[in-house]
Amino acid sequence: MTGEQQTLALLLFSGFVAVTLAITTWVSRNRRGSAEEFYAGGRLFSPMENGFAIAGDYMSAASFLGATGLIALFGYDGLLYVVGFLVAWLVVLFLVAELVRNCGRFTLADVVAARMRERPVRIAAGTSSVTVSVLYLVAQMVGAGSLVALLLGGTSGAARAWTVIGVGALMVIYVSLGGMRATTWIQIVKAVLLLGGTIALTVLVLVRFHGDLDGLLLTAAERSGHGEAFLVPGLKYGGDWTARFDFISLGLALVLGTAGLPHILSRFYTVPTARAARRSVVWAVGLIGGFYLMTIVLGFGAAAIVGPDAVRESNAAGNTAVPLLALDLGGGAGSTGGTVLFAVVAAVAFATILAVVAGITLASSASVAHDLYASLRRRGGRPRSEVAVARVAAVGVGVVAIALGLLARDLNVAFLVGLAFAVAASANLPVLLYSLFWRGFTTRGAVWAVYGGLVPAVVLVVLSPVVSGSPDSLFPNVDLQYFPLQNPGLVSIPLGFLAGWLGTVTAAEVPDEAKHAETEVRSLTGAGAA
Incomplete structure (x- = not known):
């Protein structure tokens, strides 16, 4: 990138950071310091505000950078991420949102512990939530590193490392000082910026092809080097049985994982009522749906205009497809329009x-x-x-995420998020659904459901091609690959549900009918909800 592009992008980066730090500082001066204020923002947000915040929380680097990059590189098969991310919200809307808001106060464990022995359930659910969160954070760190590496010409490993460290430091500041209220407003501002930037790029791509979507797709297929195979299933997940099962595994993880993501579930506690939580999801689905439709255009636009070879040359995992597309749409490297558009898109991604x-x-x-x-x-x-412990914990989580982000810097962002979704669907979703809908569910069943999904998911990832045994692995010179699939969801998700059922039917304890009845009434009516 030219010095002018670097300077403008860095100025926009700095501007956004300054605005968000100002929001955080203002909120920190006006907070009450209670747990409800820190965790849930006082439950004062409207459905529209929370819907924008949910969209801002969910439309991550995995979507804007990772998924569009996969579409640019693999065509139709890259659409799996877009479809999975969107369809998952139907599960959230119909099975989770309202019931979780009624049953819990701040975390997933609140919902499960309402009718169980609290200590073992909270330890299990808390461990799982932290594991999922760290995996998700790693993907965002990798996205930040890829973005700055592109900005600096892709040659500065030190700059990429310092970027990851800087993002980690900023997130600790946001959380420890501002809590949920500052985090929510940062997410709202980000959602508006991201949607605005995505709309602008989509319009420019369509104008380039005079609104001819067929011409866009055919050009993308021609430049891909794969011809019509670029537009049909199988380019990435076709071929042998391993790739086909990986396709199924990833689809299950994406569709079922959202309902088990801790940072998404916590957003339902920031509104005053369960009805507001449900309306928040409706707002979020509309915003997220529009965004993902546009990412399809951007992915194929990057393939048609920039070309997969240029995308791979910049970043082998495809994480820089959208910034490169913006540079070309603005007039190319060295042009004023290209400089401005590239800097704006880079700042929005950041x-x-x-x-x-x-x-x-x-x-x-x-x-x-x-x-x-x-x-x-x-x-x-x-x-x-x-609350004081939570602030210290934010520092610890940040340190772990920074270390893992530096380690996984060469993997695709959307792929890394797929692993987090698989762990969430394996460990969190079974215990959540069983707790809400199974009258006979027991404490042992809850603990077994969490660990029965969490442990296999993590172990299978460690033993998969992601970690070792192939040139693209985290440790290419080590071979611990005993599990052939890259995503563990196909195996670990059923194991989580099976472990929960097995723990329940073998438990000596008798479920507390009174507690279940109380939880059922509360979940369906909101009576007694915080």
Whole structure:
């Protein structure tokens, strides 16, 4: 990139960071310091505000950078991420949103512990939530590193590392000072910026092809080097049985994983009523749906205008397809239009990363303080001390995410998020659905459901081609590959549900009918909800 492009992009980066830090500082001066304020923003957000915040929390670097890059490289098969990310919200809307808002206070463990023995359930659910959050954070860190590497010409490994560290430091500041209220407003601002930038790029792509979508697709197929195979299933997930099962595994993880993501579930507690939570999801689905339709145009636009070879040359995983597309649409390298558009898109992508990491860090620190610390160290106590623990936990989560982000810097962002979705669907979704809908579910079943999905998912990832055994692995010179699939969802998700059922039917305890009845009434009517 030219010095002018670098300077303008860095100025826009700095502007967004300054605005978000100002929001955080303002909120920190006007907060009450209670747990409800820190975790849920006082439950004062409207459905529209929360819908925009949910969209801002969900439309991550995996979508804007990773999914569009996969479409640019693999055509039709890259659409799986877009479809999976969107369809997952139907599960959230119809099965989770309203019931979770009625049954819990701040975290996933609140919902499950309402009718179980709290200590073992909170420890299990808290451990799972932190694991999922860290995996999700790693993807955002990788996106930030790829973006800055492109900005600096792709040659500065030190700059990429310092970028990851800087993003980690900013997310700790956002969460520890501003809590949920600052995080929500950062996500709203980011959602508006991202949607505006995506609309502008989509219009420019369509104008370039005079509104001819057929011409766009045919040009993309021609430049891909694969011809019509670029527009039909099988380019990435076709061929042998391993690739086909990977396709099924990834689809299951994406569709079922959203309902188990801690940072998405925590957003339902920021509105005053369950009806508001449901309306928030309706707003979010509309915004997210429009965004993902546009990413399809951007992905094929990058393939047609920039070309897969140029995308791979910039970043082998495809994470820089959209910034390169913006550069070309604006007039190319060295032009004023290209400089401005590239800088704007890079700044929007960076804003996307900062907003998402703030939400994830808040959710994970809440799990550490509200579930793990409260269960392991003390009983009761003042909420203010729990908030203090959450702030310290944000630092610890940030350090772990930074370290893993540096390690996984060469993997595709959307692919990394797919792993987080698989763990969430394996460990969090079974215990959540069983708790809400199975009258006979027991404490042992809850604990087994969490660990029965979490442990196999993590172990299978460690033993998969993602970590070792192939040139694209994290450790290419080591071979611990015993599991052939890149995504563990096909195996670990059924194991989570099976473990929950097995733990329940073999438990000696008798389910508390009174607690179940109370939870059922509360979940369906909202009576007694916080």
